[in-house]
Amino acid sequence: MDVIAQARAAFDVLAAGVDTVITRNPRLAVDWCQAALGLLAAVPDGGRQQADLLLSMARAHARIGQPAQCRAALTRWSALVGPDQELKEAADILAFLSLADGRFTHARVILRGAVGHPAAVNTGSLRLELAATAFWDTRWSWSDAALAVIKEEQRLQRAHALVLLAVEALGREEIDHALRLVKDSADLVDLRTDEELAERPVIMSDLGWAETHLGQNQRARRRFLRGLLVCEASGQYLPVAPLQAGLAELALRQGALTTSADRAERAVSAARSLGHNDHWAMALVVRGEVALASGRLDQAREDATCAMRVVDLDSPQWRRARLAYAGAVLADGDSTGCVRVVLDVAGDELGELPVWERGRAADLLGRAERAAGRVQHAVRWERVRARYEALLDLPEKNAAGPVQVSRREFEIARLVSEGRTNRQIARLLEVSHKTVETHLARIFAKSGVSSRAELAGLTVANRVVARPRA
Template identity: 30%
Template sequence: MTTEPDRDALVGRRGELQLLEQALRLTRSTGADGRARIVSVGGEPWIGKTRLLAELAGLAGAEGWRVAVGRAGRTGPGTPFELVVDALDDRLGSGEVELPTPLALRLGRVFPALGGAGAAVAPGDEYWLIRAVRSALELLADGPGLLLVLDDAHRADPLTLELLDHLVRHPPRGRLLTVLAHRDSPAANRLAVLRGTDGGQPWQHLELGPLAAHEAGALLGPELDPVDRQVLLRDAAGVPGLLRACAATGPEREPVGSFELATAPPAPGGGPVALDFGPLSGPAWRTAWAAATLGGAVTPQPVAEVAGLPLSQVLLSIDELQAEALLRPEPDGPGFRFRHPAVRALLLRGGRAGWQYGAAGRALSALRRTGAPAGLLAAQLERAPSLGPADRQLLLAGATADLHRAPAAAVRRLRRWAAGPGAPAEQAEQALGLGQALTLAGRGEEALTVYARARAADGGRAPAGGPAAEAESSALRGLGRWAAARELLAAAEDVELAWAALALEVGDPVGGRTAAQWAEHGYVRAVRSGDPAAQAHALALLAAAHAVDERFAEAAEVAGAAAEQLAGQELPLHRLESVRWLTDAEFYLGRRHRAEALLGRTFEAVLDTGQWQLLGRTALGLSRARWEAGDLAGAADRAVLAVAAGRRFDSPPLAVDALLWHSRIRLAGRDLPGAHRAAAAAGREAAGLGRLWQRRVAETLRILGAVPAPTVAVPAGRPGGAGPAGLTDAQLADAGLADAGPTDIVRAAAGPGPTQVPTPEPAPGPGLAELSRREVQVAGLVSEGCTNQQIAGRMGVSAKTVETYLSRIFRKLGIVSRAQVAHLVGLDDRLRRGPGADGPGPDGSGAHGAGPGGPAPRIGGNPWSGP
């Protein structure tokens, strides 16, 4: 896998590099009798300290500086002045500076190039050697100047630390810049003390933080799947060295959430781990492998049992691992855990298979003895060679405990359990749990197969209700099979919230009630059962339903109540979908900041838990938030992720939504050909989804200025989402659409082997048919040049309500300015003709819709299924 376009290119860190360059300039400007300077660079392992210092060394060398680079601790402690000797030995031995004989003799005791053998330094000689090294630094700093780079200074031997202490208190003369790099671990405490020492030498400290997402993304190849890219960025957490190591091992066949990464065994396979863990001792390596095998937060005694080491040795090894910033203490309890879950996974994937095989059994025994949570015990049983009755019950308990925290792990455990004996009723019950887990993991088609088998084994009966029926209906909705979802819910009980979600997506009443009515009934049931998460979910659905009905005051009140229940606590993992509906309402109300904050929390929760079913919709919501903030690049990035998630996680409707939205983003960026190509890709995705989807594609093409073909082709027997749908220019070129015009793209969207289906007459104008009567009235007044206050006065509403209408107009039409509204109004002959049967005029009179077929709807006529 290509992990970086140019390994030698420095990614990010421009500000830090400029500060280091400034330190070079200040040091050079002091003159031969000036004071030396020190800069320290700290940060977690693999954050890029060494790479940054290498860049500085290259710049200094190009400017004529003498550059000396040393690194500590590669062979263990014990060598006097090891860090400084590693940096200066070649320089002193080259003869480029003439050392006085007494100085050379004294330095020759520790510098191999001067005859030294690294012998121990007697206590009485330490001070004189420190003074001698300081004198050598002054000689090397004479003339062009000396850049002394000391890497991994947290491993510095005691004499090197004493030398640094001396240099701080007695700065050498000349152009000397010393740059230290160290990990942010307890081993660097002495350096932190030295920074605060009063002395004559200026000391500046830089702390390197994680790279921004766009900077880290530049290290990954462009061909990487957007979902895999997002998972790699999550695993690396902005640490470039860790990102390279994760990418080098290749992505998991199926992505996993952070919780599973920290607790469950990784997929088999792997190779050498491309990470510098430091000069760890043998016991420290065994301790690290044991901690990784146990998973989660570990305490010393179980680690000692798994590692096969005495407890005292494990305690020393934990100190060693903490000194290298690999383990860190739990903030809220006893024990330690790996700083990044990905480090644990890399250790296990690249470790010794034979040792791990034996360690797994020891880990299970240790976890049983300490009363570990069911999830950790089940993780050890997933690959156990045999299972007893008690083990199978542990697998079930672990699957239940981690159903919403790690659904993919729950799938593995339930399938392992099902491979053994079990009563038919018990097998059917666990099959429903397996269907829930598959649905959450974004494997809707597999889930429906499991549900069908469970139904067949139970005499053809549908789930009685509750979570199983909600999960199955969610899988059906994700696949765009609303009729099947309606049939399922009609036979189930206590599924009011699922009915409300279906009604919102369809855009019409279902089951004899509106979305608002279903949500109200669901809220009453949730209150009676005392389920706060279900209450928040019901309120979110109700807020969305009120917003769709343009009952903005009620929507704002209900949305506030839902947000209050979700604020200040962890999001309910079994009701994460509630955020989708709540943020839809917030967008309708013009409260982008509140929506984006909630979506950001949900996005992190999805990545942590691996509930991939929700990844695409959440990414699409974030794209919409970035759009409304004027960040087209951020909007496009999230839209591309939503497209990939829709394709990968069994949701062709989501892929269509995201592609159409992406086409509007490209249009806003004045990339009309790219907008047409994205819409064409949506057409190919929609080819097997039915007429409503194809009408929506046609409406988007009208907004883009294309003229739809007189008929829409519906391929017979073609499954939803099938076909070579593409997004990038290269993929569209492969499909023969790189140079296609609007009409060609519309025809290509139909796909081969069509059955011709008449379509409604196209709505007049380039897309105003999507607007409601009041929105058309606002658009007309905008085109007349009215301000928001003037529009509010003429319509008898508040200026805030006008802002809400404008936000909805911008969103529906894919535009960003009032001038674009006026332009589209000028193109729409409904407004030029005035009120009539074809549609409303500027005063709001006339029927809603346009033409005999009415406006081309969104998914099911509902704008809530996507931006």
């Protein structure tokens, strides 16, 4: 057997195996592609095979979560086949690269064009990817045809479509419907092995965040942790930053600031190591929220500013970062600036934000207006906040209830969450700093926390509430 025949035989074995491993072990797929490309050097007229391998390599890098390597392989592929083939054969990869840069509108243009392309393949998957761009951006409506075109045996795709439908229902404030859809999705996911979940690990992130939005915190935590195990075992790191950010968010809600800070740092590290700017922005937002709850105002402002800088304005993470920035502005004492920032990002009726973020926006507006002495405006926003908090008041059976404190203690807890010192609080409330210390000791005893940082975390997470008037 001559050298060319040996190389061709070895190439055929590797090339045939790439598509079978790419969904569950993309790192192995990359290694096989590289080995096969090396063998092609000895094979004449191997241009078409080289192009196929480069496209598979780009897709494998996308599954791993490596935008730079993905872009390099796609550029080499496009040079061989011509740019006219991109929309037909590589729309999913082009959309991944746009989303990684936080360019959501561009990604939607690509996916819409591909779905309507007469020679497009896998249009069902492309429709699902198009729908998934609305997960964090419920202002953008999509068709539930994404679910209709998925076959019965495609259980993970069905589970993902159910999550997207749940978020759409949540955007319409149909909470019971959203809960049912999330449960149906979870039932499909829970029956899958980790190896099966490796075919679509992003479902663990999106389902976990949907459960988080709906107050299903314990289920979400289990989902995020299992998702990390699936990613580690399969070598797919694209969902790692959202998974870690989800765990950071849940820990912050519980007032566990040390745990939350650790998870947030892991999220930032994961996103930066991959060069995924949209996930980096998401991680920075959570890290900034932890910093604000811990009284580190400069860090909170810096993280929010950086998050806004690394993605386009049409990224949902830009809006989340802008809202986080408003919180830092208010904590710095600029109530007018806070109102301006919140209304700029949320709109006059908060309709530019997803339902699950409107309560927080209204809370910032109410606190800012009250601090500025505009009581009528404050009362209006406090009512809006109460409405959205009631809408999403879905405590789990085993979740600890909120800590009830007196109205004066609640006032002090709020000021602590804004990073105020005891003496600053005393001046604002016109009491002695000893009185503030006494109230703080009572709050610590009632809440079970032992530090100002933990108390701030509970307060920011709305786990400290004023006792109703008798």
